[in-house]
Amino acid sequence: MTTQQLAQQIQIKKSFLCIGLDVDLNKIPNYLLETEDPIFEFNKAIIDATHDLCVSYKPNTAFYEAYGIKGWQSLEKTINYINEKHPDIFTIADAKRGDIGNTSSMYAKAFFEDLNFDSVTVAPYMGKDSVEPFLAFENKHTIMLALTSNEGAFDFQTQFVDGIELYKTVLTTSKTWKNSENLMYVVGATKAEFFTDIRKIVPDSFLLVPGVGAQGGSLSEVCKYGMNKNVGLLINSSRGIIYSSNGTDFAEKAREEALKLQKEMELILNK
Template identity: 60%
Template sequence: MNKEQLFENIKRKKSFLCVGLDTDIQKIPEHLLNEEDPIFAFNKAIIDATADLCIAYKPNLAFYESMGVKGWVSFEKTVKYIKENYPDQFIIADAKRGDIGNTSAMYARTFFQELDIDSVTVAPYMGEDSVTPFLTYEGKWVILLALTSNKGSHDFQLMKDEAGEQLFEKVLRKSQEWGDDQQMMYVVGATQGKAFEGIRQIVPNHFLLVPGVGAQGGSLEEVCKYGMNSTCGLIVNSSRGIIYVDKTEKFAEAARNAAKEVQAQMAEQLKVIL
C-alpha cells in the first residue's frame, strides 16, 4: 500500500485509527477458551466488529510468540484473515526488530515476502545496515522507533549531543538518508505531547505511528494539534482501550463501540484538513 492509498482510506473512513491486536490468552473472554484457536477467534471477532472504523491493524508479535508455535499459527491466520476479508487494511507487524544486515534481511523476508505484511516496526539502535534490508521491498514500509510512549524513552532517546541534537532527532534526520516518506514512518508516542511540534520540523511529510492514546494516557487532541499534516500523517493506535473494554460475550460489540467513539473524535479532528 502506498501513501496515497493510505490517505484515501483515511478520507473515506474519516478515521486514522489502528487497532492493536495485543491478544493475551489471559485477558480474552473465558467462553472463547473452548474454541480450537481462542486467540484467532478473538481477533476475528474484533476485526469483524471494527474494520469499517479503522484503517490499520497492529498485531504485536510478543503476544503471539509467548504462545510458541500455536501463537505463530494464530498470528499467520490473523494476517491471512485480514488480507482476504479486508484488503484495504494496512497491517503493521509490531516486532521492533533490528539486527546486523544479513539477519535483518531474514526478518524482512519473513514479514514482507512470506507473510506479505505492509509494514514492520524496527529499532534504530544498530544503525543503517540494520534498517536498509527492510527498504528493498516495493510498497512495504519500515516504521522506525523514534520517541516512544514509555517512561524509559527518557533514558536514552532524549540524550543530547554536543550540538544540542537529541538521539531521537538524530534518528529522524539520519534515517532520511536511507529511505523517504513513501517507505518510512516513525513511532512517536502520544504521551510526548508538544514534542510533535519539533518532530514535524524534521519530518513534515512522513506518517507517524502513534501509540499511547488511551491506557497509556496520551491525548488525541494534542497529538492532532501538533502532529497532523496535510495528508493527515498520523496513524493512532489503541490496543487495550478497544479490545479489552468488556470481557463478556458482548466483547466484540463493546470493542466496536469503543472504536466508534475514537473514530468520531478523529472525524472531528480531520475537519481541519478535509
C-alpha cells in the same frame, strides 16, 4: 499498499485509527478458551466488529510468540484473514526488529513475504545497515522507533547528542538512507509537545502513535501538533479497545470504543 492509498482510506473512512491486536489469553472472554484457536477467534470477532472504523490493524508479535507455534499459527491466520477480507486495511507487524544486514533481510522476508504485512516496526540502535534491508521492499513500509510512549524513552532517546536529542538525530540521519521514502516513525502520544519539533524534521512522513488510551496520551493534542496535509498519523489503541469487556459482548463493546475514537477523528478531520 502505498502511502497514497493509506491517505485515501483515511479520507474514505474518516478515521486514522489503528487497532492493536495484543491478545493476552488471560484477558479474553473465558468461553473463547474452549475454541481451537482462541487468539484467532478473538481477533476475527474484533476485526468483524471494527474494520469499517479503522484503517489499520497492528498485531504485536510478542503476544503471539509467547504461545509458541500455536501463537505463530494464530498470527498467520489473523494476517491472512485481514488480507483476504479487508485488503484496504494497512497491516503493521509490531515486531521492533533490527539486526546486522543479512539477518535484517531474513526478518524483512518473514514479515513482508512470508506473512505479507504492509509494514513492520524496527529499532534504530544498530543503524543504517540494520534498517536498509527492510527499506528495499517496494510498497512495504518500515516504521522506525523514534520517540516511544514509555518512561524508558527518557533513558536514551531524549539524551543530547552534540546538542540535539538522540531521537532527532535518529530522524535526521534516517532520511539519508537508501529508499528512506519507505520510512514511517513511531512517536508516542504521551509526548504530544514533542510533535512540533518532529514535524520540522519529517513533515511528510506517517507517524504511528501509540499511547492514546491505556497509556494516557491525548488524541486532540497529538493532532494539534502532529497532523500534516495528508493527516500523516496513525493513532493506535490496543487495550483501550479490545479489552472493553471480557463477556460475550466483547466485540460489540470494542466497536463502541473504536466508534468513540473514530467520531473524535471525524470531527478533527472536518475542521
